[in-house]
Amino acid sequence: MNTEIAEKIKGMLVERLRIPADELEYDSELFGEDIGLDSIDSIEIIVGIENLFGVDISGAGATKEDFRSIETLTAFVEAHKED
Amino acid sequence: MLMNERRCVITGLGLVSAIGHNTEECFNAALNGISGIKDVKSFDTSDCYSHKGAEVDLTNEQLADGRYDRTTALGIRAAGEALADAQIDMDSEDAAKIGVILGSCIAGAACVEKYYTQKSRGEEGNVEDLKSMPATVIAGNVADYYNCGGITANIVNACAAGTLSVALAIDLIRGGKGEIFLAGGCDSFSSLAFSGFHALRALDGNACSPFNHSEGITLGEGAGVLVVESYEHAVKRGAKIYCDVLGSGVSSDAYHITAPRPDGEGQMSVIKRAIKNSGLDFTDIDYINAHGTGTAKNDESEFLSLKTSFADNDHVSVSSTKSMTGHCLGAAGAIEAVLTVKALTERKLPPTTGYAEEDLKVLAEKSGNIDFIANTPRERSDVKYAMSNSFAFGGNNASIVFAKDPNKLNLLCPKQDLYVTGIGIVSGEYSEETKTYNVSLDTDTFKAYGVKSAFLRKLDRLSQLQLLSGVKALEDAGITVNEENEGIMGICIGTTDGPMTEIANFQKGIIKDGIDKGSAFAFPNTVYNAAGGYLSIFTGIKGYNVTIANGFQSGLQSVCAAAGAIMFGYESMMLASGTDECTDIDIEMYRDMGLTGKGLTLGEGSVTCVIEKDSCAAERGAKRYAKIGGFSSARDTSGDRSDNLRYSGTALTKVIENVLEEAGLKAEDISCIYGFGNGIESLDAFEMDIYKKIFGDNIKVELVKKEYGEARAASSSLQLAKLAQDIYAGKYENGIAISCGTSALYSAMLLTKA
Numbered sequence: 001m002n003t004e005i006a007e008k009i010k011g012m013l014v015e016r017l018r019i020p021a022d023e024l025e026y027d028s029e030l031f032g033e034d035i036g037l038d039s040i041d042s043i044e045i046i047v048g049i050e051n052l053f054g055v056d057i058s059g060a061g062a063t064k065e066d067f068r069s070i071e072t073l074t075a076f077v078e079a080h081k082e083d
Numbered sequence: 084m085l086m087n088e089r090r091c092v093i094t095g096l097g098l099v100s101a102i103g104h105n106t107e108e109c110f111n112a113a114l115n116g117i118s119g120i121k122d123v124k125s126f127d128t129s130d131c132y133s134h135k136g137a138e139v140d141l142t143n144e145q146l147a148d149g150r151y152d153r154t155t156a157l158g159i160r161a162a163g164e165a166l167a168d169a170q171i172d173m174d175s176e177d178a179a180k181i182g183v184i185l186g187s188c189i190a191g192a193a194c195v196e197k198y199y200t201q202k203s204r205g206e207e208g209n210v211e212d213l214k215s216m217p218a219t220v221i222a223g224n225v226a227d228y229y230n231c232g233g234i235t236a237n238i239v240n241a242c243a244a245g246t247l248s249v250a251l252a253i254d255l256i257r258g259g260k261g262e263i264f265l266a267g268g269c270d271s272f273s274s275l276a277f278s279g280f281h282a283l284r285a286l287d288g289n290a291c292s293p294f295n296h297s298e299g300i301t302l303g304e305g306a307g308v309l310v311v312e313s314y315e316h317a318v319k320r321g322a323k324i325y326c327d328v329l330g331s332g333v334s335s336d337a338y339h340i341t342a343p344r345p346d347g348e349g350q351m352s353v354i355k356r357a358i359k360n361s362g363l364d365f366t367d368i369d370y371i372n373a374h375g376t377g378t379a380k381n382d383e384s385e386f387l388s389l390k391t392s393f394a395d396n397d398h399v400s401v402s403s404t405k406s407m408t409g410h411c412l413g414a415a416g417a418i419e420a421v422l423t424v425k426a427l428t429e430r431k432l433p434p435t436t437g438y439a440e441e442d443l444k445v446l447a448e449k450s451g452n453i454d455f456i457a458n459t460p461r462e463r464s465d466v467k468y469a470m471s472n473s474f475a476f477g478g479n480n481a482s483i484v485f486a487k488d489p490n491k492l493n494l495l496c497p498k499q500d501l502y503v504t505g506i507g508i509v510s511g512e513y514s515e516e517t518k519t520y521n522v523s524l525d526t527d528t529f530k531a532y533g534v535k536s537a538f539l540r541k542l543d544r545l546s547q548l549q550l551l552s553g554v555k556a557l558e559d560a561g562i563t564v565n566e567e568n569e570g571i572m573g574i575c576i577g578t579t580d581g582p583m584t585e586i587a588n589f590q591k592g593i594i595k596d597g598i599d600k601g602s603a604f605a606f607p608n609t610v611y612n613a614a615g616g617y618l619s620i621f622t623g624i625k626g627y628n629v630t631i632a633n634g635f636q637s638g639l640q641s642v643c644a645a646a647g648a649i650m651f652g653y654e655s656m657m658l659a660s661g662t663d664e665c666t667d668i669d670i671e672m673y674r675d676m677g678l679t680g681k682g683l684t685l686g687e688g689s690v691t692c693v694i695e696k697d698s699c700a701a702e703r704g705a706k707r708y709a710k711i712g713g714f715s716s717a718r719d720t721s722g723d724r725s726d727n728l729r730y731s732g733t734a735l736t737k738v739i740e741n742v743l744e745e746a747g748l749k750a751e752d753i754s755c756i757y758g759f760g761n762g763i764e765s766l767d768a769f770e771m772d773i774y775k776k777i778f779g780d781n782i783k784v785e786l787v788k789k790e791y792g793e794a795r796a797a798s799s800s801l802q803l804a805k806l807a808q809d810i811y812a813g814k815y816e817n818g819i820a821i822s823c824g825t826s827a828l829y830s831a832m833l834l835t836k837a
Contacts, residue, residue: 017604018540020526036537040341043284043603051600 001026005053005081006074012048013070017041026070042067049073055080090489091253094322095169095310097161097267098421099146100408101137101303105164109408109418110425114460116436118407120290120301125272130599133286137303137409138272151224152191152215153304157414158225158269161306165265166229169310169322173230177320179720182233182261183226184252185308186244186268188413188475188610190218190237190581190632192275195590203594213675217580218611218632220727221269223826227724233261234716235828236640238413239581239611239632242374243475244268245307245416246483247629250331252311254647260716262316268417269306275586276302276412278593278601279609283341291377291410293403293435294386294455295442300376303409307417309424314489325428327489329363329468332356333653335619335628336478337569340541340607342380347388349480352570352625354392354472356653357482363468366396368484370432370469372423375403376410381474390451400454400461406436416473420483427469427485432461476607477616479628501646502837503807504656504705505560505693507552510791510801511665511686519665520686520792522548532558534621542608542617543585548797549576549614549662550621552689556658557622560693560705564623571699573627573654574615575645577637577661579795581611581630584668614662626654634824635759635793636716637661638690638800639832643714645694655699661800662689665792682762686792690800692807707837708807712817713745716830724826730769731827739777742819742833753833754815755783757802759822761793783815798822799830806834 006026014021019035028034031042045067046058055077057066066076096106101119103109112119122128123136139157143149146156162183171177194212201208214220222235234255238247245268252266280286280300287299309328317324334356336349343350358365374385393399404422405411411418426432434456438446446455454461472482511520524547529539532554542550553574557564564572585608593601607613612630619628627648631637638661645657663669665687673679700707715738719731743750756774760767774782787801788794794801799822806818817835824830 016602020536020540023536036535038339040283040603040607043282047282047600047603 001071001074002078005077006070008052009070009073012052016044016048028069030067030069049077053077053081089257090314091256091328092312092314092317093309093325093328093424094312094317095165096421096424097163097165097168097308098418099139099157099160100305100411100418101139102407104141106421106425110422113404113407113422113433114431116434116458118290118436120409126274126598128598130597131281133281133288135287135290135301136272137301139304153193153271154187154190154269155221155224157271157304157306158185158221159228161267161269161308162225162229162265165308165310177263178230179232180262181231182235182264183222183231184236184238184248184264184266185222185225186238186248186413186417187218187221188241188244188270189273189276190221191216192273193271195586196274199587199590200594210676213672217583219579219634220825223727223828227720227727227826230720231265232718232720233264234718235633235826237632239630240479241475241477241610241612242412242415243473243479243481244413245418246420246471246473246481247333248417249309249311249328249420249483250333250481251644253328253331254651256311256313258647258650263310263312265308266311267306267308268414270304270411270413272302272304274593274598275590275609278598279606281599282601282603282606285378287377290437291406292437293375293377293406294382295438297377297379297382299378300410303411305408305411305414305418307414307421309420325424327486329484329486330357330360332360332482333627333629334480335625336480337619337623337625338478340613340616340620341476343384343474345384347384347391349478350385350388350474351392353480353482354388357470357484361484363484365393367468368393368396368399368470369463369466370426371399371401372419372471373401373403374472374474375405375435377405389453393453397452400432400456400463402433402435402456404433416471416481419471423469423471424485427466427487430462430464430466432456432463434458434460476610477612478619479612479616498650499696499698501649501711502695502697502700503692503708504695504700505556505562506708506804506807507555507559507691508801508804509548509552510688511794517670519670519684520794521665522687538621543582544664544666545582545662546608546614546617548664548687548689549660550618552660552691553618553622553658556691556693569623569625571626571655572624573648574618574624574658575641575648576615576630577641577796578611578630578632579634579637579663580669581632582608582613583672584664584666585609587668634828635795636799636822636824636828636830637796639803639820639822639830640716642692642694642803642832643716643830646711646714649694649696655696657694658691659694660689660691661796663687663795663797682764684762684792686794688791688794688797688801690797690804692800692804709810709834710837712833712835713742714832715741716828717741719827727825729827730766732773734827735773735829736777738821738829738831739819742831746833746835750778753778753817753819755785755818757806757818757820758784758786759799760786761788803832810834810836
């Protein structure tokens with residue numbers, strides 16, 4: 001996993017969605033019991049990632065599984081990021 | 084005495100929207116399916132996926148005299164038409180009786196944008212814009228503009244606000260607190276709302292298409308105002324009567340901050356409440372002006388709610404006039420109420436516009452027994468009862484029923500004594516660093532009440548303060564919300580400045596990054612009723628839910644409205660709160676308005692009192708802090724009406740006299756006053772002078788703001804809570820909590836030993 005991307009995504013989640021940093025691990029289930037995100041949060045994540053990496057994750061066909069954790073989001077960004 | 088026995092009638096109408104400059108123009112356009120939705124002109128939407136809006140083609144100068152924020156200017160325009168239509172002689176004593184209750188969602192958003200745009204350029208913002216930002220000033224400014232001397236209130240429950248204003252007017256008339264009100268709502272087009280709904284992907288790329296394509300809303304602007312009057316008063320002055328307004332319903336979804344319950348439970352509950360409170364059956368309703376926003380979530384749940392609720396009604400017609408006016412947020416319910424009254428009285432029902440041939444086929448297949456009016460008006464000579472529904476962010480639902488035939492009006496509950504049975508206090512401590520009184524909020528405190536961090540993180544500071552005092556009050560009262568009592572409990576919140584921090588920060592964000600870059604996460608917290616919504620979602624309270632923004636006295640006015648909700652049989656228990664936050668934004672605002680530094684020290688907090696009726700308190704063996712002896716609000720228009728921070732000895736004296744009379748007490752019987760003095764020398768001297776005149780030199784006056792700062796609405800609630808605690812502890816036999824608002828509004832509540 002690209003920890004540089006993962007850290008940026010984590011920072012974005014902490015800032016934009018006010019998730020306490022100490023409760024957020026790379027493998028935390030974002031939309032499950034752990035963090036409890038909902039549909040409004042997913043919109044915010046899409047915008048946050050586009051701003052950070054220029055990757056339109058909804059346009060690039062991200063699935064529910066890609067939103068599961070920071071790890072899966074990182075993998076998706078890495079695969080679709082233009083260097 | 085039985086409550087709800089007074090007939091309330093509509094005697095005047097005023098309307099301005101994208102489809103017309105007055106009621107006649109708007110109604111004729113609505114009947115003919117003429118839409119006011121065009122490309123947005125107020126600001127640049129080129130980076131957005133939607134460019135549609137329903138704007139009013141009048142300038143602020145054309146609406147009022149250019150001195151006001153656009154939301155207030157729209158309200159002034161519609162209020163003027165309503166007053167003229169009602170043919171009220173504004174030089175007669177009637178003018179002094181006219182109260183003003185207006186709903187708004189985004190309040191002074193146009194001024195928020197202007198002020199922070201100037202600041203972002205390094206310019207000095209205009210203090211007048213700063214003063215026009217909060218919803219708190221709207222009704223007072225409209226009342227002052229026309230010299231209306233009755234009481235005021237701003238209802239700020241987002242998209243249900245306009246409907247709730249009319250509902251509150253009926254309650255106040257039936258509760259003997261007024262004879263005649265201008266009730267309605269106003270909201271301007273704003274980059275804030277456009278950006279917020281854009282961020283939520285809730286805007287339709289084309290003109291909205293309610294109950295049809297349902298791909299999102301189109302925002303609009305406008306104002307609707309109705310003259311709501313007691314039947315006796317209307318007859319006495321020979322007024323033209325459009326129709327009766329029978330009753331209202333208010334409910335909470337207790338589900339989600341922006342989305343309605345998919346099963347429609349809250350919507351069906353509010354429809355049922357309105358019908359019950361109007362003394363009708365489901366089969367009586369002939370026409371419904373639906374909420375019908377055009378979002379898939381709303382339209383699906385509303386379709387389900389209507390089809391389920393009116394399954395046995397074979398003659399109900401439904402339409403959404405938002406297809407023409409756009410969604411005017413806090414004005415929507417009021418605009419739709421005016422159109423509903425016109426439809427009822429002219430017996431012509433406006434359609435939902437915009438159906439193509441193939442859409443009509445789909446509609447016919449899914450409508451079932453309900454007559455969804457499409458494209459062309461429906462003439463129905465048999466229309467007697469009409470309903471208008473509004474469903475808002477925060478899960479707030481409101482419904483109101485108008486009638487050509489008042490005969491079925493039933494009498495509801497017998498009057499009962501009311502008690503304070505629970506208190507939750509969240510107050511600040513002085514900080515040398517900020518020179519303000521601040522509350523320390525930590526996650527452990529919330530965890531102790533079972534609030535998970537996944538929920539807490541969504542709440543802005545105002546909502547967190549409110550949630551904490553609410554759960555503390557429930558705990559103190561020994562109430563656990565469950566399936567048995569969730570439907571007989573309600574919430575009423577007062578706030579002076581609401582979520583001004585969230586509003587300012589959201590606006591600053593879009594000024595910096597663009598209207599297309601608004602935060603979907605932050606936007607829901609920019610509405611004033613988010614705090615009440617979260618409290619309902621967390622606790623599961625599904626009854627009445629109203630937020631009032633009306634100056635420092637809002638905390639007391641919320642208790643008055645809560646008491647009304649119990650008196651009329653809507654609920655058995657109410658959480659009545661006052662809440663205001665103190666952030667960098669508040670500190671800057673009060674400093675720039677020149678209000679701090681003259682002895683006033685800003686504070687924050689939230690105080691919730693549980694208000695409960697006698698039979699309910701007896702049944703569960705509740706602790707009774709004190710009994711409510713009387714409550715009153717009063718205003719005065721003498722002096723310089725252009726100064727909405729003026730003092731009025733007449734109005735302050737009047738509220739004291741009113742509560743004494745209601746409680747059957749004399750001035751010499753009163754043990755103490757919990758006053759509103761906040762360190763501003765002239766205000767404190769004015770207040771003490773009036774008390775001494777009424778109660779004599781030795782009256783005991785307690786001032787909570789000395790210890791906790793000017794926490795505005797939280798302070799006025801704290802005054803009441805402390806008084807109740809003192810009476811319970813035996814320190815005082817009785818007492819009066821008194822506070823002030825803008826435009827010379829005062830409120831008082833008298834408590835006695837339980």
